Amino acid sequence: xxxxxxxxxxxxxxxxxxxxxxxxxxxxxxxxxxxxxxxxxxxxxxxxxxxxxxxxxxxxxxxxxxxxxxxxxxxxxxxxxxxxxxxxxxxxxxxxxxxxxxxxxxxxxxxxxxxxxxxxxxxxxxxxxxxxxxxxxxxxxxxxxxxxxxxxxxxxxxxxxxxxxxxxx
Numbered sequence: 574x575x576x577x578x579x580x581x582x583x584x585x586x587x588x589x590x591x592x593x594x595x596x597x598x599x600x601x602x603x604x605x606x607x608x609x610x611x612x613x614x615x616x617x618x619x620x621x622x623x624x625x626x627x628x629x630x631x632x633x634x635x636x637x638x639x640x641x642x643x644x645x646x647x648x649x650x651x652x653x654x655x656x657x658x659x660x661x662x663x664x665x666x667x668x669x670x671x672x673x674x675x676x677x678x679x680x681x682x683x684x685x686x687x688x689x690x691x692x693x694x695x696x697x698x699x700x701x702x703x704x705x706x707x708x709x710x711x712x713x714x715x716x717x718x719x720x721x722x723x724x725x726x727x728x729x730x731x732x733x734x735x736x737x738x739x740x741x742x
Contacts, residue, residue: 577634578712581705585621585698593622624701626658629672633658635708636679642715643682650682669693676704683711684718 596616600608608616619627636654643650652675655668662668676689687707690700 577631577638578709580631581635581709582621582628583702583706583709585702587698589620589622590698591622593620596620597623622698624696624698626660626663628701629658629663630656632672632676632704632708635705635712636675639679639683639708639712639715642712642719646715646719648682650679652678652682654679676707680707680711684714685711687711 596608596612599612600616605613605616619625633654633656636652637656640650640652640654654675655662655672658668673689673693680687680689685707687710688703689707690696690703
């Protein structure tokens with residue numbers, strides 16, 4: 574699978590949310606400088622139990638990969654994935670609406686029927702998993718479509734070649 578598709582996270586659990594909340598609480602209470610180097614790296618990369626701009630950039634990259642795979646098959650996807658999310662964008666209702674619309678558009682273009690959350694407001698870890706699982710499903714649908722093309726020509730369709738002028742006796 575392409576890079577962004579491979580990096581999708583579909584197995585977040587409640588413990589991931591608890592760990593992310595504890596990390597954020599520690600950073601707020603004691604300051605970012607109080608975090609260990611490992612905690613700082615996790616905080617900056619975006620912990621699994623939180624859903625932020627790093628996740629949205631990964632999802633945007635996955636949408637772009639699926640769109641490219643569709644285009645390679647001569648199919649179109651009316652979507653312009655956003656891959657430059659910033660922390661401020663995660664609070665922008667219009668940007669989040671466009672995010673869900675892009676997800677729905679790529680799902681339709683790929684022929685996937687995997688569920689998506691109805692809204693980003695109050696997104697749960699299950700909803701975050703749904704988003705990224707849908708992208709894996711969409712990619713697999715496109716891949717299956719590419720692999721299911723049959724090569725069919727006169728010689729492969731069971732037709733006997735005849736010489737010019739008709740069948741000879």
